[in-house]
Amino acid sequence: MADSTPQSGTAQEGSPANARLLLVDDEENILRSLKRVLRQEPWQLTIAHSGEEALEAMAADKFDLVISDARMPGMDGPTLLAEIRRKYPWCIRILLTGYADITSTVKAINDGQIYRYISKPWDDDELRLIIRQALAFQYSERRRLALEKLTRKQNKELQDLNVSLEDKVRERTEELKETADMLDLAYKELSQSYVTTTEVFSSLINKRLPANRQPNAKVITLVKVFGEFIGLNAEQIRNLAMAAALYNLGKLSWPDDLFMAPSDLLSKDQRLEYLKYPVAGEQILMALEPLKDTAKIIRHHQEKWNGYGVPERLEGSEIPLESRILKLAVDFIELQFGLILERKVNRDNAIKLLKRYRDRLYDPELTDRFIEMLIELAPDVDHEDPSIMILDTLRLKPGMVLAKNLYAASGMLLLNEGKEMTAMLIDKLAAFEKGEPDGHRYTLYVHRPDDDETENPA
Template sequence: MADQTVAPEKHGPPLPASAKVLLVDDEENILRSLQRVLRREPWELTTVISGEDALAVLAEQKFDLVISDARMPGMDGPTLLAEIRRKYPWCIRILLTGYADITSTISAINDGQIYRYISKPWDDDELRLVIRQALAFQHSERRRLALEKLTRKQNKELQALNANLEEKVKERTEELEEAAGMVEVAYQELRQSYVTTTEVFSSLINKRLPAERRPNAKVIHLVKTFADYTEMGKEATENLAMAGALYNLGKLSWKDDLFAAPSDLLKKDDRLEYLKYPVTGEQLLMALEPLKDTARIIRHHQEKWNGYGVPDRLEGDQIPYESRLLKIAVDYVELQLGLILQRKVARENAIKLLKRYRNRLYDPELVDRFIDMLVELAPDIDHDDPSVKILDTLRLKPGMILARNLYAASGMLLLNEGKVLTALLIEKLAAFEQGEPDGHRYILYVREPEEDEDDTENPA
């Protein structure tokens, strides 16, 4: 059966265009009633009057969902659903039961691991809704598995292509190997943890941006550090980390130029598309029950404290706490990466902007505590690369290589990433620093030169 979808209901998961549903009941009038209720749905219905007949039909055809009565002569409903679970685990199982059939219901839950049970007499609208939800869940799981398979295939093709190309620059090669390793580790743990699944999606999102403009890892690091700093619970921390990994999931369908464009420079049509991405991200996660809290955080992370945000114009404490925190972390990171304004904003200026817009964009108490964390844990909070040293101008040495752009207090770019420091350059930096207002001091992220570079420049 082709894996097609129909347009989802508002804020609802996608539904398959068609599905095969098997109805099992020994009473013909019950089967006719079920057919009447479901006749307008886009599903192919098949009816049988016993568990034995159901297994015979299942052996010849593939069904997406089975609804079985609990009490039937011969093979009862729980026994049938347990057998279907053993032979056809992908088939969703629903039990029709009377109020007195508690023993049968418990047996179906324990042995058949049913999706839901529905009491007789049923409510027609509830019955249709349950079936739609079940088929939507099944459809989403199938698409997730298909995406995993496609990602594995593309990763293998990428590795094969890389093996046949000429050797690339060291940084690029290391980046590809690291990405391949992350994906491989994620696949090994995918069945064990939805947290690991979010890392896979996050890596796919990152591939749409240049290496120096990828925000997800930095956002995850910030929200996890803040959660530890404020002693948040484990579950809240995990939800925040997953939201940090997937907050821009709703941008995946965008054109490349829109994906990388600073948000404050977008024109009308692109701006409207941008404002939809939190809801799109939420909708993509709706069918995954363990991610429902993460989806809610993502939906509201572009709300503003003054009530002029999207999508629901929530104000103040109406905005979920985790969403308020995620917005602060996202803006802090994206300002420095040039994803909000046309130019990259230095760390100190990003902090100033957070302060300036407290009470307008941000929860004032929360942003103050976030800034306290940045100051208290600085500079380690902003990097996790063991090869990078964080030094002031007094500890710089000639030959060191700048690992990040250096900005003056005014926001002016002083030195580009990759610049090799000389004795004269270090002397000039110290002189510039003396002229900075309010005693501003430069903090530089540097790497030591490679040994072979030293040997080349200073031969014995």
């Protein structure tokens, strides 16, 4: 029979407090050891002594994570985890294995698609960390799926609104039909593009920060433009954009005081936790094959040119090119947002700091090109760029082209950069804006027409 034991403790930020774990092993002493290691954690533990007993427990209750020994009489661990993957694919699977169990481990990876395998004897702290990371990853995936569900719901609401508008303005049916597909098209682009998906997901990360201290969107813009400026290929730019969207993913489990503090003012203990976030972000993305290159960029984006960075103290050109670029963009934006120093640094002084540390923190040649781009192109889209206008929906005109993605208050992507505005699209945005909570109003960044000589209304 399975034995269920609730645990005491405090839930880690970013993971559910009521997570349920199933521990499977035919050796009672191993199960007792696992329960001892996890007794201070907030999770509810259930034990099973065989693969068959574990499947009975899975059929009776919903579990978030299963840890199974590799070698058990009857149904072994890899076979059990493969069956759980088939019936309960949302459940995280971890294999306990001896150093000699290479065949079992390979089978578990191939058939059970396990999250991790842990060698016996295990390190207690490492075991707890792996479980926390697995649950945090599962939690973030559930949040992502909830966002996609919300997007579909709002698409449906848009379609219903289109029907109502067509009844009232029949003479403009064709134009209405074109705008009626606006969010459908945005959603299809979201599904087809990992870049856009990660940009939407990064808006969830930004919810931990005030609206005026959310760096991701500007970092994304910077790395895209700089990638084109120095001639990177499309795949490199795509990976850089995804890394820019998710570079602070490893901070999600932080308490608010650490999340809000400038990095140069951290205490010793806070500093130790801060230095772990690039690796934590990489580990969350490890299970996603299309993001393996993105995960590597994130892992090394806090390395320093002089070899005193983290996590591996890589020096000079040992640091991946994309990671060097991401560090330049992150530091340039976070300096201006007050996330590095106690005070916010204006744009010109941020450029001076990049120059000052060009051969210590940053690749000197890359830094020179980066500053050259900042001066020539001003790609960090804001009110300082004379080619960009900042407008509300009342000032929009047909033919204007968006210079920056537009998001709803909920974080849902409404329109992509480069979208040309039409009269009906403007009307539709105004209708959506009226339905936003707390009187939220849209701010749109648009390219200034060549013949426009008016001052920036912002």
